[in-house]
Amino acid sequence: MHRQAQSELxxxxxxxxxxxxxxxxxxxxxxxxxxxxxLVKAERDGEILLEVSDSVRETLIExxxxxxxxxxxxxxxxxxxxxxxxxxxxxxVEEVRSQLSLEERExxxxxxxxxxxxVGARMDFDAVSVREDVTLETVLRYLRxxxxxxxxxxQVFVVGRDDILRGALPLDSLLTNExxxxxxxxxxxxxxxxQVLDSQSEAAQAFERYDLISAPVTDPxxxxxxxLTVAEVVDVIREEGDADLLSQAGLREDEDLFSSVWRSxxxxxxxxxxxxxxxxxxxxxxxxxxxxxxxxxxxxALMPIVAGIAGNSGNQTMTLFIRSLALGQVNAANARRxxxxxxxxxxxxxxxxxxxxxxxxWWLYSESPQGVLLGLTMTLAMILNLLLGALIAxxxxxxxxxxxxxxxxxxxxxxxFSTDSMGFFIFLGLASLLFR
Amino acid sequence: MHRQAQSELxxxxxxxxxxxxxxxxxxxxxxxxxxxxxLVKAERDGEILLEVSDSVRETLIExxxxxxxxxxxxxxxxxxxxxxxxxxxxxxVEEVRSQLSLEERExxxxxxxxxxxxVGARMDFDAVSVREDVTLETVLRYLRxxxxxxxxxxQVFVVGRDDILRGALPLDSLLTNExxxxxxxxxxxxxxxxQVLDSQSEAAQAFERYDLISAPVTDPxxxxxxxLTVAEVVDVIREEGDADLLSQAGLREDEDLFSSVWRSxxxxxxxxxxxxxxxxxxxxxxxxxxxxxxxxxxxxALMPIVAGIAGNSGNQTMTLFIRSLALGQVNAANARRxxxxxxxxxxxxxxxxxxxxxxxxWWLYSESPQGVLLGLTMTLAMILNLLLGALIAxxxxxxxxxxxxxxxxxxxxxxxFSTDSMGFFIFLGLASLLFR
Numbered sequence: 001m002h003r004q005a006q007s008e009l010x011x012x013x014x015x016x017x018x019x020x021x022x023x024x025x026x027x028x029x030x031x032x033x034x035x036x037x038x039l040v041k042a043e044r045d046g047e048i049l050l051e052v053s054d055s056v057r058e059t060l061i062e063x064x065x066x067x068x069x070x071x072x073x074x075x076x077x078x079x080x081x082x083x084x085x086x087x088x089x090x091x092x093v094e095e096v097r098s099q100l101s102l103e104e105r106e107x108x109x110x111x112x113x114x115x116x117x118x119v120g121a122r123m124d125f126d127a128v129s130v131r132e133d134v135t136l137e138t139v140l141r142y143l144r145x146x147x148x149x150x151x152x153x154x155q156v157f158v159v160g161r162d163d164i165l166r167g168a169l170p171l172d173s174l175l176t177n178e179x180x181x182x183x184x185x186x187x188x189x190x191x192x193x194x195q196v197l198d199s200q201s202e203a204a205q206a207f208e209r210y211d212l213i214s215a216p217v218t219d220p221x222x223x224x225x226x227x228l229t230v231a232e233v234v235d236v237i238r239e240e241g242d243a244d245l246l247s248q249a250g251l252r253e254d255e256d257l258f259s260s261v262w263r264s265x266x267x268x269x270x271x272x273x274x275x276x277x278x279x280x281x282x283x284x285x286x287x288x289x290x291x292x293x294x295x296x297x298x299x300x301a302l303m304p305i306v307a308g309i310a311g312n313s314g315n316q317t318m319t320l321f322i323r324s325l326a327l328g329q330v331n332a333a334n335a336r337r338x339x340x341x342x343x344x345x346x347x348x349x350x351x352x353x354x355x356x357x358x359x360x361x362w363w364l365y366s367e368s369p370q371g372v373l374l375g376l377t378m379t380l381a382m383i384l385n386l387l388l389g390a391l392i393a394x395x396x397x398x399x400x401x402x403x404x405x406x407x408x409x410x411x412x413x414x415x416x417f418s419t420d421s422m423g424f425f426i427f428l429g430l431a432s433l434l435f436r
Numbered sequence: 437m438h439r440q441a442q443s444e445l446x447x448x449x450x451x452x453x454x455x456x457x458x459x460x461x462x463x464x465x466x467x468x469x470x471x472x473x474x475l476v477k478a479e480r481d482g483e484i485l486l487e488v489s490d491s492v493r494e495t496l497i498e499x500x501x502x503x504x505x506x507x508x509x510x511x512x513x514x515x516x517x518x519x520x521x522x523x524x525x526x527x528x529v530e531e532v533r534s535q536l537s538l539e540e541r542e543x544x545x546x547x548x549x550x551x552x553x554x555v556g557a558r559m560d561f562d563a564v565s566v567r568e569d570v571t572l573e574t575v576l577r578y579l580r581x582x583x584x585x586x587x588x589x590x591q592v593f594v595v596g597r598d599d600i601l602r603g604a605l606p607l608d609s610l611l612t613n614e615x616x617x618x619x620x621x622x623x624x625x626x627x628x629x630x631q632v633l634d635s636q637s638e639a640a641q642a643f644e645r646y647d648l649i650s651a652p653v654t655d656p657x658x659x660x661x662x663x664l665t666v667a668e669v670v671d672v673i674r675e676e677g678d679a680d681l682l683s684q685a686g687l688r689e690d691e692d693l694f695s696s697v698w699r700s701x702x703x704x705x706x707x708x709x710x711x712x713x714x715x716x717x718x719x720x721x722x723x724x725x726x727x728x729x730x731x732x733x734x735x736x737a738l739m740p741i742v743a744g745i746a747g748n749s750g751n752q753t754m755t756l757f758i759r760s761l762a763l764g765q766v767n768a769a770n771a772r773r774x775x776x777x778x779x780x781x782x783x784x785x786x787x788x789x790x791x792x793x794x795x796x797x798w799w800l801y802s803e804s805p806q807g808v809l810l811g812l813t814m815t816l817a818m819i820l821n822l823l824l825g826a827l828i829a830x831x832x833x834x835x836x837x838x839x840x841x842x843x844x845x846x847x848x849x850x851x852x853f854s855t856d857s858m859g860f861f862i863f864l865g866l867a868s869l870l871f872r
Contacts, residue, residue, distance in 0.1 A: 019645040027765045029773065140611065149608045151647060154590065171607050172589065175579045208674060209455040211587060211667035213649055230666050231647035237670065238644060241677030242759075248684070249755035250748065257765055258773075261780045265788075268752050268781070272789055275748045279741040280796060286737040287800075293729070293736050300729050300736035301722035304856070305715040307740075312686065312711045316704050319685035323678075329463045329693055337465065337694075344697045345704070352701075353708055360716060364723075420740070 010039045018044055022051035025060070029258045034063050045072030050080055055256035057087055070095050078104045079124045079226070082111035110225075119203050120196035122236065123217045123226040126150030129157040132166055132187060137179035139169065152229040154213040158187045165216055165224045167191055193218055194228055200236050207233040247409055250274075278417040282307075285421050289428035292435055298365050298374055299431050305357060306381045307423030313349055314389030314415050317342050322397050322407050330398075339394055346390035347383065354382030373434050381427035385419060388426075392418045446475045454480055458487035461496070465694045470499050481508035486516055491692035493523055506531050514540045515560045515662070518547035546661075555639050556632035558672065559653045559662040562586030565593040568602055568623060573615035575605065588665040590649040594623045599659045601652055603627055629654055630664055636672050643669040683845055686710075714853040718743075721857050725864035732871050734801050734810055735864060741793060742817045743859030749785055750825030750851050753778050758833045758843050766834075775830055782826035783819065790818030809870050817863035821855060824862075828854045 013021060013036070021040060025033050025048070037060055040048060045064075049057055049072060061069065069092045073081055078100070085093050085108075097105060107125050114120025128149065130139050139156065143149065155168040168191040169183055177186050192210060194203050194217045206212065207230055214229045246254060250271025255264050286293075286303070293299050321342070324330045330338060362375030396414050397407035449457060449472070457476060461469050461484070473496055476484060481500075485493055485508060497505065505528045509517055514536070521529050521544075533541060543561050550556025564585065566575050575592065579585065591604040604627040605619055613622050628646060630639050630653045642648065643666055650665045682690060686707025691700050722729075722739070729735050757778070760766045766774060798811030832850050833843035 017646060023645070027767075027770070029770070143611045144614065146612050148612055152590075152649065153608065154588075154649070171611070172585045174611075175576065175607070176582050176584055178580070208670050209459070210453060211670075213588065213590070213666070230649070230670070234644050234647075234666070234670060234673065237673050237677070241673070241680070244677070245680060245684075245755060245759070249752045251752055251755065255756055257760060257770075258777075261777055261784060264777070265781050265784050268749070268785070269788075271752070272745060272749060272785060276741070276745060276789055276793060279744045280793075283737045283741055284800075286740070287734070290733045290737065294733050297726045297730045297736075298723070300733075300739075301719045301726065303736075304722070304740060304743075305712070305719055308715045308856075309708060309712060313704070313708060316685045316687055316707070319681060319687065320691060323681070324693055331463075334463070334465070334693075341694075341697055341700070345701050348697060348701050349704070349708060352705075353712055357712060357716075364720075420744075 006039065009036070013040055018047040019051045021048050022056075025052055026056050026257065030059060033059065033258070037063065042068070042071055043075060046074075046076045046080070046084075049073075049084055050076070053254055053256070054087070055254060055259060057084075059256065059259075061087055066092060066095075074099055077124065077126070078107035079111045081108055082121075085112055114196055117200050118196060119194045119198045119200055119217055119228055120225075122200055122232040123194075123196070123228050124150070124232075125226045126153075127157050127216065127224060127227045128153060129159045129163070129224060130169065130183060132158045132160070132182075132184040134183055135179065136174055136177055136181050136183065136186070139174060139183060140179060152214055152231055155188075155191070157216050157224055157227070158183060159224050163223045165193060165218050165222055168216065191216065195220060196225060201240065203228060204233045204236045204240075208237070244408055248412060250413075274413055278413065278420070281417070282420040282424055285424045286428065289424075289432060292428060292432045296370055296374070296431065296435050298361075298368065298370070299428060302361055302374065302378060303424055303427050306378065306385055306427045307420045309353060309357070309382060310385035310389040310419040310423055311416050313346060313386050314393040314419055315412065317346070317390050318393035318397060318411055318415055321394050322411065325397055325401055325407050335398075342390050342394060343387060346386045350383030350386040354379040354386070357382055370435065377427065377430045377434055381423070381430055384426050385423045388422050389415065389419045442475065445472070449476055454483040455487045457484050458492075461488055462492050462693070466495060469495065469694070473499065478504070478507055479511060482510075482512045482516070482520075485509075485520060486512070489690055489692070490523070491690060491695060493520075495692065495695075497523055502528060502531075510535055513560065513562070514543035515547045517544055518557075521548055550632055553636050554632060555630045555634045555636055555653055555664055556661075558636055558668040559630075559632070559664050560586070560668075561662045562589075563593050563652060563660060563663045564589060565595045565599070565660060566605065566619060568594045568596070568618075568620040570619055571615065572610055572613055572617050572619065572622070575610060575619060576615060588650050588667055591624075591627070593652050593660055593663070594619060595660050601629060601654050601658055601660045604652065627652065631656065632661060637676065639664060640669045640672045640676075644673070680844055684848060686849075710849055714849065714856070717853070718856040718860055721860045722864065725860075725868060728864060728868045728871055732806055732810070732867065734797075734804065734806070735867050738797055738810065738814060739860055739863050742814065742821055742863045743856045745789060745793070745818060746821035746825040746855040746859050747852050749782060749822050750829040750855055751848065753782070753826050754829035754833060754847055754851055757830050758847065761833055761837055761843050771834075778826050778830060779823060782822045786819030786822040790815040790822070793818055806871065813863065813866045813870055817859070817866055820862050821859045824858050825851065825855045 025036060028036060049060060052060065069088060073084060073088065073092065073096050081096060097108060100108060130142065155170045157165060158167045158169055160166050167187040167189040169187045173186045192206060192212060192215050194215050196217055196219060212230065214227050216224055217226050217228055219225055242254065252267050252270065255267055358375040358379030361378045362371050365371040365374050392415055396411045400411065401407045461472060464472060485496060488496065505524060509520060509524065509528065509532050517532060533544060536544060566578065591606045593601060594603045594605055596602050603623040603625040605623045609622045628642060628648060628651050630651050632653055632655060648666065650663050652660055653662050653664055655661055678690065688703050688706065691703055794811040794815030797814045798807050801807040801810050828851055832847045836847065837843045
């Protein structure tokens with residue numbers, strides 16, 4: 001690129017928010033992405049690396065040498081370094097760690113030790129804390145010594161001896177009460193408190209339910225370790241939604257829009273391989289009934305309908321059931337009731353749509369001698385397959401959850417596998433009995 | 437229920453957060469739900485109605501008479517009344533409106549006039565505003581006159597004459613600067629500002645990108661009307677994720693877990709009807725090739741594989757493509773590049789998985805004289821159908837978006853329809869040519 005264009009571009013990037021630069025980098029093909037990346041001032045590299053998606057971050061890190069990486073990362077907070085660490089070469093992490101203060105080094109160690117889906121992995125260490133036996137005036141004077149408060153500070157935490165959390169003082173009370181009032185007289189003692197090992201997903205539900213901006217995070221002894229903010233919670237919610245969508249399509253990870261064909265293809269192969277296996281299994285089921293298909297070839301044309309509708313109906317049941325499981329609305333007391341209800345819906349759908357499909361089949365093949373029997377087989381097979389689909393749609397997620405796995409993962413393959421194979425088996429099996 | 441048990445239950449409900457009561461109501465069958473609902477003190481009815489899901493809200497409103505509804509609603513803010521209004525009988529809304537102050541009545545009218553997906557429909561009118569030519573001390577004194585600040589106040593807005601927005605004063609600056617400083621010297625002038633008719637979804641992306649807690653909302657002339665808070669944004673993000681999941685399964689709305697079988701079934705019928713139509717269309721395609729199936733019955737067993745794998749692969753392409761569209765990453769400059777990439781992936785998948793499927797088919801039917809030809813037909817048909825699937829997966833969402841519709845809605849039906857019908861057509865058509 002021409003040098004003048006480069007300096008113009010640099011000037012336009014200069015005032016931009018790191019998140020905006022990250023967005024631009026994600027939307028650019030690899031070569032142009034690296035050109036822009038090299039123009040961004042070195043001291044902002046770290047913040048931008050935090051903002052880009054995992055797949056794009058990899059391409060950026062690959063383009064940097066050791067010293068550049070150390071420069072980029074060392075300016076970050078301990079919790080941010082912990083976020084990047086898994087993607088960095090180990091010698092870079094070591095070098096950065098060696099330059100940290102003792103306290104930060106301990107924070108980094110802690111942040112990296114929490115499981116990925118725990119509150120600890122998302123918390124920051126910027127919690128501002130005060131004592132309860134001082135006046136608001138003292139707190140105000142203390143806060144005025146900060147250049148700025150940590151982002152998303154809507155409350156300061158009140159701690160006792162050994163940093164044991166006693167409550168929180170919302171900025172709101174700090175501002176609306178007279179300066180002479182004591183902290184202990186206006187602090188909130190019932191503040192929602194998270195533990196480092198709590199699940200992020202449940203913490204996000206609490207933030208959503210109680211409209212929180214920040215919540216203190218403590219260790220099991222009740223000592224204040226840090227806080228979780230709504231900014232992280234928004235990311236958790238968005239990522240959960242994305243992961244659901246991606247995993248439903250069998251995509252293992254979010255793809256860089258401009259990664260190589262080879263790399264993108266590999267991201268999708270496991271899913272296609274699994275589906276090819278299940279499809280061949282269903283094909284063998286059909287193969288077992290070649291005799292009856294040879295006799296009544298119309299069966300070949302009608303069988304995908306039986307399999308398809310049960311798959312769709314089962315998918316509806318499964319989507320609602322997985323959602324109810326995730327929201328904790330299904331319990332031992334109402335599970336039986338829900339199962340009965342879904343089976344009733346499946347039965348009703350079977351009678352209605354199986355009936356319509358049977359009539360259509362009869363009408364389509366009304367000139368052949370087997371028309372009536374084809375329609376009857378169709379209706380019966382659809383009722384049975386819809387019931388089966390509903391059962392599978394509830395049993396599989398429930399089983400996965402009991403086994404401690406994510407109920408959404410893999411359920412849909414198993415459902416399609418069952419409604420296809422069993423749909424063919426029921427329909428062609430019934431036909432074998434009826435068309436002798 | 438026994439009277440003592442009732443009073444005990446009432447005592448336990450008393451201290452609970454409205455969101456928690458809403459959660460309990462949603463997880464209870466209708467009769468028990470109404471028992472609990474009647475125990476909740478009347479003055480909290482309004483807040484709880486705001487928290488429950490649409491389908492559950494309907495059941496609660498149905499159980500209340502006119503006066504109860506008026507009592508429940510009249511204690512709410514104008515923007516909250518506007519949220520409930522569509523579900524309330526018109527005479528209740530009229531009665532409540534007549535009791536509002538002139539200003540609130542105007543707010544209610546405005547809030548109800550904004551489109552459902554606009555920022556206006558989600559904003560509240562609780563914005564605290566100050567002038568720029570006063571000291572922080574004056575602002576602090578002004579704030580102290582509030583009993584409490586509106587929820588999620590992280591900044592107060594700075595307005596000039598006619599309420600024109602000039603900037604914002606973060607509470608942070610208010611607390612860390614000396615009281616003698618003037619507002620104009622520490623206020624932020626580059627504050628992210630929304631307009632009432634901006635899209636909620638884009639506003640949510642801005643909150644997410646810049647980690648905001650609140651943003652001022654203005655009219656086109658720049659006058660401050662209210663603000664949007666992160667609590668509403670979290671709801672927008674969650675609802676968008678839910679809507680994606682539900683619409684993918686063809687569910688028209690979120691279901692009350694305990695609604696009647698009949699009502700639930702109706703929620704699912706449109707989808708099943710559409711799918712039955714497309715399945716019958718595909719069935720007619722197969723019906724057109726009954727001659728060749730009669731000759732080589734193995735075709736009937738193999739054809740679902742061709743259709744299924746292309747459907748799965750197309751679904752992966754479509755999921756990623758719709759996501760990129762939603763994030764605004766697809767534009768005229770890179771669209772061609774993305775299309776070429778996805779077609780290359782589809783071609784590669786066709787050669788790899790079509791090849792494997794062809795070999796399997798050959799091996800399965802190696803004893804029949806048509807084994808080799810069957811395998812070859814399989815491979816060719818899969819390559820063609822995967823390419824077709826990828827094209828449809830990109831063309832349909834793009835077309836829907838250009839037509840101003842939601843690209844996610846209806847795309848998957850069209851995709852399955854194409855990969856099924858065309859898969860059968862390509863595979864059986866090729867077979868008709870090869871097996872003469």
